[in-house]
Amino acid sequence: MAKNSLGREIPETFNGKRYMPYKDPHAIVPETFHFQRASRMLKRNYSGASKVVGGLREAIIASGLKDGMTISTHHHLRNGDRLLNDLVKEIDALGIRDIRIAASSVHIVHAELIPYIKKGVITALECGVNGPIGEQISKGEIKCPIVVRSHGGRARSVISGEVPIDVAFLAAPFCDEYGNFNGFYGPSACGSLGYALVDAQYARKVVAVTDNLVAFPALPIGVPQNIVDIVATVDSLGDPKKIVSSTTKLTKDPMGLQIAQYAAMVIDSSGYLKNGFSFQTGTGGISLAVAGHVRDMMRERKIKGSFGCGGITGFFVDMLEEGLFEGLFDVQCFDLKAVESIGRNRKHQEMSAGLYANPFNMGAVVNRLDCAILSATEIDVNFNVNVNTESSGLLLHNTGGHCDVANGAKVSIIVCPSIRGRLPMVRDEVTTITTPGETVGVLVTERGIAVNDHLPELKAELIRRRAPVKDIRQLHDEIYAVTGAPKAVEFTDEVVGLIEYLDGTIIDTVRTVRA
Amino acid sequence: MADSQLRRTLLFVPGNMPSMLQNVPLFKCDSVIIDLEDAVNHAEKDAARNLVRRFLENWKDRNKEVLVRINPLYTKWGRDDLKAILPERPDAIRFPMCETPELALELDAELAAYERANGLEVGHFGILPSIETVKSVLNAYAIATSTKRIFGLAFGAEDYTASMGVARTNSGEDLIHPRMMIVMAAKAAGIQAIDSVFSDVNDMEALKKETELVKRIGYTGKCLVNPRQIDVIHEAFAPKREEIDYALEVVEAIKQARQMGTGVISLKGKMVDAPIVKRAVNTLRVAFAQGLVATPIDEEILNG
Amino acid sequence: MEIIKKGVAGTMQSSDLMVFVEPADTLRLEIESTVIKQFGHLIRAKADEVLAKNGVTAGFIRLTDRGALDYAIEARIETALQRASAA
Numbered sequence: 013m014a015k016n017s018l019g020r021e022i023p024e025t026f027n028g029k030r031y032m033p034y035k036d037p038h039a040i041v042p043e044t045f046h047f048q049r050a051s052r053m054l055k056r057n058y059s060g061a062s063k064v065v066g067g068l069r070e071a072i073i074a075s076g077l078k079d080g081m082t083i084s085t086h087h088h089l090r091n092g093d094r095l096l097n098d099l100v101k102e103i104d105a106l107g108i109r110d111i112r113i114a115a116s117s118v119h120i121v122h123a124e125l126i127p128y129i130k131k132g133v134i135t136a137l138e139c140g141v142n143g144p145i146g147e148q149i150s151k152g153e154i155k156c157p158i159v160v161r162s163h164g165g166r167a168r169s170v171i172s173g174e175v176p177i178d179v180a181f182l183a184a185p186f187c188d189e190y191g192n193f194n195g196f197y198g199p200s201a202c203g204s205l206g207y208a209l210v211d212a213q214y215a216r217k218v219v220a221v222t223d224n225l226v227a228f229p230a231l232p233i234g235v236p237q238n239i240v241d242i243v244a245t246v247d248s249l250g251d252p253k254k255i256v257s258s259t260t261k262l263t264k265d266p267m268g269l270q271i272a273q274y275a276a277m278v279i280d281s282s283g284y285l286k287n288g289f290s291f292q293t294g295t296g297g298i299s300l301a302v303a304g305h306v307r308d309m310m311r312e313r314k315i316k317g318s319f320g321c322g323g324i325t326g327f328f329v330d331m332l333e334e335g336l337f338e339g340l341f342d343v344q345c346f347d348l349k350a351v352e353s354i355g356r357n358r359k360h361q362e363m364s365a366g367l368y369a370n371p372f373n374m375g376a377v378v379n380r381l382d383c384a385i386l387s388a389t390e391i392d393v394n395f396n397v398n399v400n401t402e403s404s405g406l407l408l409h410n411t412g413g414h415c416d417v418a419n420g421a422k423v424s425i426i427v428c429p430s431i432r433g434r435l436p437m438v439r440d441e442v443t444t445i446t447t448p449g450e451t452v453g454v455l456v457t458e459r460g461i462a463v464n465d466h467l468p469e470l471k472a473e474l475i476r477r478r479a480p481v482k483d484i485r486q487l488h489d490e491i492y493a494v495t496g497a498p499k500a501v502e503f504t505d506e507v508v509g510l511i512e513y514l515d516g517t518i519i520d521t522v523r524t525v526r527a
Numbered sequence: 528m529a530d531s532q533l534r535r536t537l538l539f540v541p542g543n544m545p546s547m548l549q550n551v552p553l554f555k556c557d558s559v560i561i562d563l564e565d566a567v568n569h570a571e572k573d574a575a576r577n578l579v580r581r582f583l584e585n586w587k588d589r590n591k592e593v594l595v596r597i598n599p600l601y602t603k604w605g606r607d608d609l610k611a612i613l614p615e616r617p618d619a620i621r622f623p624m625c626e627t628p629e630l631a632l633e634l635d636a637e638l639a640a641y642e643r644a645n646g647l648e649v650g651h652f653g654i655l656p657s658i659e660t661v662k663s664v665l666n667a668y669a670i671a672t673s674t675k676r677i678f679g680l681a682f683g684a685e686d687y688t689a690s691m692g693v694a695r696t697n698s699g700e701d702l703i704h705p706r707m708m709i710v711m712a713a714k715a716a717g718i719q720a721i722d723s724v725f726s727d728v729n730d731m732e733a734l735k736k737e738t739e740l741v742k743r744i745g746y747t748g749k750c751l752v753n754p755r756q757i758d759v760i761h762e763a764f765a766p767k768r769e770e771i772d773y774a775l776e777v778v779e780a781i782k783q784a785r786q787m788g789t790g791v792i793s794l795k796g797k798m799v800d801a802p803i804v805k806r807a808v809n810t811l812r813v814a815f816a817q818g819l820v821a822t823p824i825d826e827e828i829l830n831g
Numbered sequence: 832m833e834i835i836k837k838g839v840a841g842t843m844q845s846s847d848l849m850v851f852v853e854p855a856d857t858l859r860l861e862i863e864s865t866v867i868k869q870f871g872h873l874i875r876a877k878a879d880e881v882l883a884k885n886g887v888t889a890g891f892i893r894l895t896d897r898g899a900l901d902y903a904i905e906a907r908i909e910t911a912l913q914r915a916s917a918a
Contacts, residue, residue, distance in 0.1 A: 543842075544844070544847075545844070545846040545847045545899060545900070545903040546844060546845055546846040546847070549846060549900060549902075549903075573910055573913060573914070574840050574841070574906070574907070574910040577906040577907075577909045577910045577913075578902075578903060578906040578907070578910075580906070581902040581903070581905050581906040581909075582902050582903075582906075584902070585900075585901070585902040
């Protein structure tokens with residue numbers, strides 16, 4: 013065990029691999045470590061014949077998957093995904109064991125995998141999870157070492173070969189028999205395939221799995237035939253109703269609206285809200301309310317923004333079509349309107365997770381962001397943010413792009429209610445650090461705005477505008493005066509998971525909760 | 528006497544709902560009216576009374592005016608409400624169904640008795656009567672002048688239209704007459720006129736129109752039931768840029784005149800007298816609250 | 832204060848709690864809460880304080896809490912006690 017720079021105890025090795033403790037956001041320079049791009053064997057295909065081998069089982073056999081290998085899937089089908097569950101069932105039926113899952117994310121629907129973890133079919137997770145799997149891991153009810161990565165961090169780990177993917181099984185909503193595919197059309201259309209694009213480039217074997225085999229060529233090409241080994245067909249990739257399910261509704265909660273209004277004030281005071289403005293926000297009710305304010309200000313002042321980024325909603329599509337942005341960078345579509353837009357509008361650009369947020373390249377899109385709205389399950393008085401665990405100590409959420417965007421954007425704004433069900437959200441220490449405080453610009457709660465020390469001009473401007481600027485410790489004390497001081501959740505010494513920072517260093521661990 | 532309290536928005540908050548009640552310190556309204564009357568079921572009057580009492584007891588740093596709407600004194604709850612609430616020192620009582628000056632005096636006597644018994648200055652607690660029936664509209668001036676505790680008249684349109692036997696509309700022509708009667712009674716008595724709630728929470732455009740209308744005829748505040756309406760009402764009551772500029776000029780002129788020791792002041796050839804100064808000060812007070820001027824107005828300017 | 836019959840107060844809304852009171856030979860307090868791990872100790876302390884303040888020495892008191900703050904805990908217990916002791 014060693015302490016990282018944020019005071020968290022980090023094991024030197026985990027599940028047989030060595031890790032470095034987190035130091036600071038710029039500590040790891042790939043050149044000095046001689047990091048290389050992963051390589052895969054060159055292949056030659058003499059044939060122009062169909063690559064369709066049959067269903068999932070035939071594809072698994074054809075891929076050469078064996079005990080101890082690593083597979084990946086993408087999470088563009090989100091909670092409507094059937095592929096990962098069906099895949100693991102087939103892998104089990106074929107008697108293959110000790111598989112590592114390196115999906116781009118795992119959702120609540122994948123709770124079906126729990127029996128296969130117990131059975132030894134799945135023995136490690138090289139990805140963060142949402143929902144019951146993480147909950148049971150942090151309760152110690154199932155054993156499965158887990159390394160949680162951000163979107164950018166995962167792209168980095170695949171591109172650098174730190175997490176070598178043996179076979180990528182990529183859901184392909186619109187696919188031809190020779191392996192060209194995109195995500196724009198078909199019954200399982202999900203729009204952007206941003207997370208899958210990295211796997212398609214770097215996995216040793218690439219299997220396109222489709223429920224919608226179309227006549228050659230499947231255009232426009234998202235993933236091209238020259239990097240796809242196998243095509244498999246299935247009845248259904250998932251439940252379309254749950255694939256692009258985000259309810260893009262503005263919050264009606266008065267406190268949420270208050271937070272949104274303050275956040276808009278922060279953006280307005282940042283100095284970036286002018287021609288060329290770039291912006292990212294999520295799908296939560298508060299985030300959308302902020303986006304609403306931003307749209308109104310841009311309209312009113314006739315501002316032409318540069319780009320909107322991230323997971324894309326219909327709200328951003330409307331802003332694009334209204335001429336408020338030059339374009340959209342889309343790593344993942346959140347609703348049907350976004351799916352429909354990316355399929356026809358060339359200014360709505362599909363973006364790979366590597367282009368979006370991989371820190372080890374010649375510049376990710378997040379580096380060009382002015383303002384970004386991010387959420388938190390907790391934040392501490394040093395601005396460190398938790399999005400992985402809740403105050404209960406349970407691992408319930410994946411990182412998403414949180415630390416990538418916080419690090420890239422010029423002003424990263426955390427929006428968070430000050431209290432959730434009596435639990436204070438501004439803590440002395442967060443349960444788990446996902447994103448280091450030094451990369452966080454501003455915290456906005458309904459009780460006030462706290463500005464980090466590295467943005468003194470923004471702070472002065474907010475004070476000038478009579479915004480309720482408070483020291484983060486003052487905010488903390490005010491909240492505790494309302495809620496009382498909660499007892500800390502107790503953890504055992506057993507490390508069941510790592511929280512990896514985007515550069516591959518370990519920023520925190522997950523330990524089992526003491527019953 | 529008209530006090531200088533800014534009351535653009537008076538937000539009703541149900542007395543038996545902790546999730547709303549504990550957000551009271553955070554709402555950006557000028558005043559809050561914690562409701563023990565219509566928002567509370569008959570069976571829960573006791574529970575609401577306890578809850579509001581404990582809430583007020585625990586709310587140390589009050590940052591807005593606090594009114595409690597009690598049940599009418601002729602109900603079996605009214606006096607118990609007062610008994611529970613007065614020890615927690617609300618600023619005023621919102622007094623429903625105040626149809627006659629006698630009813631106002633009855634509450635006045637209750638409050639005075641409590642004040643005397645507890646060493647408070649008589650007149651400590653204010654009264655904001657609800658003018659919400661035809662009868663109370665006709666008695667508005669008599670009610671307004673019945674006791675010095677009354678700092679405003681609050682129109683209650685819902686009950687009023689019921690007492691008239693008509694339906695309330697968003698356009699509001701059914702309310703023209705009572706609105707005029709009430710604002711005239713209030714102004715004649717030198718107190719504030721406060722308009723009724725606008726209940727369609729989803730029609731912000733109509734709320735804005737209604738607020739602009741009542742502002743034009745002399746109302747300075749409005750009650751509301753949903754915090755989402757606060758900003759719309761504040762914006763509607765905010766003075767226009769020209770009004771602010773003129774008010775600043777008036778204040779500047781009077782400052783200079785005072786420095787030079789002149790009594791009579793003129794601005795651009797027009798005489799500036801006391802009512803004009805008073806209006807300028809009011810304009811700037813609202814403008815500051817709305818963030819339209821950077822510094823608060825020094826009210827001493829009024830006294831010279 | 833003597834508990835002579837059953838009494839209930841509160842709601843199941845968030846930030847509220849329900850209090851169930853009934854006669855018993857001894858004093859027994861049972862607490863269920865969405866934040867029991869973090870705030871169980873404070874909820875219990877508040878409940879004990881309110882029971883003592885009201886001179887309750889016997890009765891079965893049950894709290895089902897949805898993240899209520901201290902003022903609400905106090906008010907709901909008071910109301911349930913008043914309802915359980917009123918003739």
